[in-house]
Amino acid sequence: MSNTGAVTNTAEWEQKCSHPEYKRIQMKKNALSKTIKYLQSAEGSAYIFIFPSIILLMMFNIIPLLAAFGLSFFDVPITLDSAKFIGIENFKTAFSDARFVNSLKVTAIFTAIEVPVQVIGAMIIAAFISENNLKNKFFRAIYFLPVICSATAIGIMWKMILHSNVGFFTYALSSMGLGRINFFNDTHMAIFTVAFISIWRSFGISAIIYVTAIQNVNGSLYEAAKMDGAGSLRQFIDVTVPSIRPTFWFILMTRFAGSLQIFDIIYMTTNGGPNYTTESTVTYVYSRAFSSGSQMGYASTMSVILFAVIMIVTVIMNKRMNSEDM
Amino acid sequence: MNSKGLKKTMLGIPVFIVLTVLALTVVVPLLWLILSAFKTEKEILTYPPTFIPHNLTLANFTATVKRIKIITYIKNSVIYAGVTTTLAVVVNSMAGYAYARKKFFGKGAFFLITLATMMVPFQVIMVPLFLVVYKLGMYNNYLGLIIPRVAVAGSIFMMRAAFANLPVELEDAARIDGLSEFGIFWRIMLPQVKSSVICLIILSINGSWNDLLWPMIVASDTKMRTLANGLALFVGQNTIQYGASFAGALISLLPMLILYILGQRYFVEGMASSGLKS
Numbered sequence: 001m002s003n004t005g006a007v008t009n010t011a012e013w014e015q016k017c018s019h020p021e022y023k024r025i026q027m028k029k030n031a032l033s034k035t036i037k038y039l040q041s042a043e044g045s046a047y048i049f050i051f052p053s054i055i056l057l058m059m060f061n062i063i064p065l066l067a068a069f070g071l072s073f074f075d076v077p078i079t080l081d082s083a084k085f086i087g088i089e090n091f092k093t094a095f096s097d098a099r100f101v102n103s104l105k106v107t108a109i110f111t112a113i114e115v116p117v118q119v120i121g122a123m124i125i126a127a128f129i130s131e132n133n134l135k136n137k138f139f140r141a142i143y144f145l146p147v148i149c150s151a152t153a154i155g156i157m158w159k160m161i162l163h164s165n166v167g168f169f170t171y172a173l174s175s176m177g178l179g180r181i182n183f184f185n186d187t188h189m190a191i192f193t194v195a196f197i198s199i200w201r202s203f204g205i206s207a208i209i210y211v212t213a214i215q216n217v218n219g220s221l222y223e224a225a226k227m228d229g230a231g232s233l234r235q236f237i238d239v240t241v242p243s244i245r246p247t248f249w250f251i252l253m254t255r256f257a258g259s260l261q262i263f264d265i266i267y268m269t270t271n272g273g274p275n276y277t278t279e280s281t282v283t284y285v286y287s288r289a290f291s292s293g294s295q296m297g298y299a300s301t302m303s304v305i306l307f308a309v310i311m312i313v314t315v316i317m318n319k320r321m322n323s324e325d326m
Numbered sequence: 327m328n329s330k331g332l333k334k335t336m337l338g339i340p341v342f343i344v345l346t347v348l349a350l351t352v353v354v355p356l357l358w359l360i361l362s363a364f365k366t367e368k369e370i371l372t373y374p375p376t377f378i379p380h381n382l383t384l385a386n387f388t389a390t391v392k393r394i395k396i397i398t399y400i401k402n403s404v405i406y407a408g409v410t411t412t413l414a415v416v417v418n419s420m421a422g423y424a425y426a427r428k429k430f431f432g433k434g435a436f437f438l439i440t441l442a443t444m445m446v447p448f449q450v451i452m453v454p455l456f457l458v459v460y461k462l463g464m465y466n467n468y469l470g471l472i473i474p475r476v477a478v479a480g481s482i483f484m485m486r487a488a489f490a491n492l493p494v495e496l497e498d499a500a501r502i503d504g505l506s507e508f509g510i511f512w513r514i515m516l517p518q519v520k521s522s523v524i525c526l527i528i529l530s531i532n533g534s535w536n537d538l539l540w541p542m543i544v545a546s547d548t549k550m551r552t553l554a555n556g557l558a559l560f561v562g563q564n565t566i567q568y569g570a571s572f573a574g575a576l577i578s579l580l581p582m583l584i585l586y587i588l589g590q591r592y593f594v595e596g597m598a599s600s601g602l603k604s
Contacts, residue, residue: 042428045507049424050436052417056477060455061443067454080460125348128341141590142349145356148582148593150536152554153575156561157359160370160568168358168375175374200351209598261449264538268558282449289453290543299453307450314445 068307071300078294090301100302102276103284104309106191110280111259113195118206118255119248125203126210127236140211144204151201155268158197159184187277190270194278198265202258206251213247214240249321253314260310281306359579363387363572370568386573393570396577398549399556403535403578406471406552411530413476415523421477422485423511427497444479448539456543466547475534481526484596488522489515525596528589532582553578 016022038044072090074083094100125143129136146154161169162183174180183193221239230238241248263282266272272279272287281302289299358377362370363386365379390396424430425437448455455474456465464470492515500510516523541555551559557574560566586593 040507042501042507043430046424046428046430046433048508049420049428049511053421053477053482054436054439056417056473057440057443057479060458060474060477061446061451062439064451064454064458065446067457068451071454071457080457125345128345139345139349142352144590144594145352145586147597148532148536148586149356150554150578150582151538152536152558152561153359153579156557156571156575157355159561160362160572161355161358166371166373166375168377171373171375204352205597208594212598257447261447263449267538268561271562285449285453286539289456296453296457303450303453307447310447310450311445 068300068303071297072304074297076296080296083297086297090298091305093298094301094305099276099279099284100281103279103281106276106278107260107262107280107282109191110195110198110262110278111256113192114199114259114262115252115255117199118203119252122203122206122251123210123241123244123248126207126214127240129207130211130214132215140204140208143207146201147204149201151264151268154197154201155265158200159269162193184270185274187274190274190278194262194266194269197269198259198262201265206255209251210244210247213244217243245324246321249317253317256313256317257310260306260313356579359572360576363569363576365569365572367567367569370572386567386569387577389567389570390574390577393567394556394560394574395548395551396553396556396574399551399553400577402545402550402556403553405468406537406541407531407534409468410472410475410534411527413472414478414481414530415526417476418478418481418526419485419489419516419519419523420511421482422487423489423515425482426486426489427492427515440479440482444483452539452543459544464544466545466550468550470544471541471550471552475537475540478530481530484522484526485519488519492518521592521595524589525592528585528592529596531585532593535578535582 039048071083073085073087075086075089076083129139129143161167164170164180164182164185167183170180170183182189184190217240221243222235225235225239261282262280263286266278266280266283267286270278272283285299285302285306288295288302361377361379364382364384365376366381366383366385369376369380421440425433425440459465459470459474462470464473496514496518497510500514505513536554537552538554538558541550541552542558545551545555548556553574557571557578560574561571
């Protein structure tokens with residue numbers, strides 16, 4: 001490179017500086033150092049701070065989401081090396097696929113059992129343990145315990161406790177004269193068993209969130225209610241419940257979305273059985289995508305339909321919540 | 327404020343009974359699991375079942391080493407939780423810091439993108455996400471397991487809220503002292519939001535340690551399995567050893583129980599402020 005050589009006199013120097021190639025490089029250098037300066041400034045550095053998260057979220061959230069929509073129109077073979085465009089064929093297949101329709105039904109039943117218990121039950125329990133004293137702190141600590149446990153361990157545990165032959169709880173019930181209940185293998189019972197385990201696992205988090213909300217209710221509201229002669233039940237209905245509305249909606253929406261995506265507990269206990277009575281949509285999607293005879297395109301189609309359901313439910317609830325505020 | 331919530335006066339005793347029954351519903355199964363891990367295989371399968379072990383044995387724990395390759399699984403879980411959490415703290419608090427304290431062109435748009443990912447359930451994108459990881463050649467290795475789980479919108483939100491409350495003077499003083507922008511963030515601002523960082527660390531460790539679905543999808547190789555999916559696959563086999571799976575479950579629970587005892591407040595705060603986990 002000529003422009004890196006030593007400069008011996010001014011004439012040569014000037015000639016060199018006017019050389020278009022040299023000018024271009026100088027300009028580039030200037031632009032680069034300006035950019036670096038900018039990125040070191042208080043404002044420009046923001047881009048460096050958000051860069052890793054934006055790249056990662058784009059690659060592993062946004063692109064996969066767009067790809068899910070795209071893939072739902074393709075037939076992807078197990079080898080994953082090609083994809084054939086088949087239009088809305090996958091969607092047609094889905095709605096005539098008895099197993100998929102069944103999985104939507106199972107998911108709906110599961111949601112219908114889980115959500116009310118989480119939303120209403122947790123609120124009532126929270127009201128009893130919201131006051132800060134040793135006894136209540138103890139109960140809160142206990143109720144939260146399952147939240148930190150893995151679905152794997154919880155699944156192993158309940159599968160054995162409710163085992164049809166040697167289960168501890170099964171035995172306890174039968175010794176009380178209730179007969180031996182087949183919690184996991186009875187086609188009517190299994191979905192309730194799975195829902196119970198799921199509630200057991202995350203009841204604590206709903207309750208604790210309610211407790212925080214109840215503790216933040218303005219104390220003077222209770223005083224006023226008491227002056228009006230309201231008993232504790234009236235105070236709960238007239239003061240507590242209206243005051244914690246936002247939390248109620250928050251838990252309702254997150255629990256709804258969560259229930260519609262149920263997978264872990266089912267996978268660990270029944271794996272969809274008996275006779276598909278506990279096969280949720282995600283369980284079915286998982287098995288179509290990652291088990292033998294994998295069909296990634298079709299699995300994506302079902303994910304997209306589930307996503308649409310989740311979005312519709314969320315939007316409707318959001319609308320109701322906002323109209324309530326006015 | 328002893329009048330918040332329902333008062334205990336006339337409801338006192340029945341309420342206490344309900345609360346106690348609920349507490350027992352939580353504790354008794356866990357206790358049973360812990361005790362059963364020390365029972366012999368024969369005792370586990372006897373009828374009527376026992377609660378307290380007749381003969382204590384550690385055979386189940388040695389079985390986990392031989393039958394379940396638990397050492398490998400523990401190693402993988404530690405790597406998964408450890409590296410994911412370390413990267414998550416840096417990446418998410420950096421982003422949260424910028425969104426809370428900096429004005430820049432396109433801030434609204436970038437923030438919207440971040441917000442949008444919060445609406446997207448993992449279960450919906452798991453199939454294409456697998457394809458992305460597979461095509462990048464990260465299938466069945468640590469990169470594929472860890473990298474997609476680092477950036478989390480919920481954590482960015484939590485950190486943003488934490489940074490938003492700090493006084494401007496802190497930043498300005500550091501700037502006058504000639505600290506670089508990253509230095510201001512790392513040495514001055516980040517230590518100010520210590521409790522949020524601890525929340526993030528605890529949530530991230532707990533989330534990846536317990537994560538079942540993603541390792542199942544992307545780390546199916548025996549050498550790559552984490553404790554959660556390795557155990558799940560062991561239990562899924564037909565020739566299941568109950569004692570070993572109880573011991574394995576106990577091993578997977580213990581670190582989280584210890585973490586919970588040490589940092590209960592951070593668990594609760596973190597989960598309440600960054601939204602529920604799915």
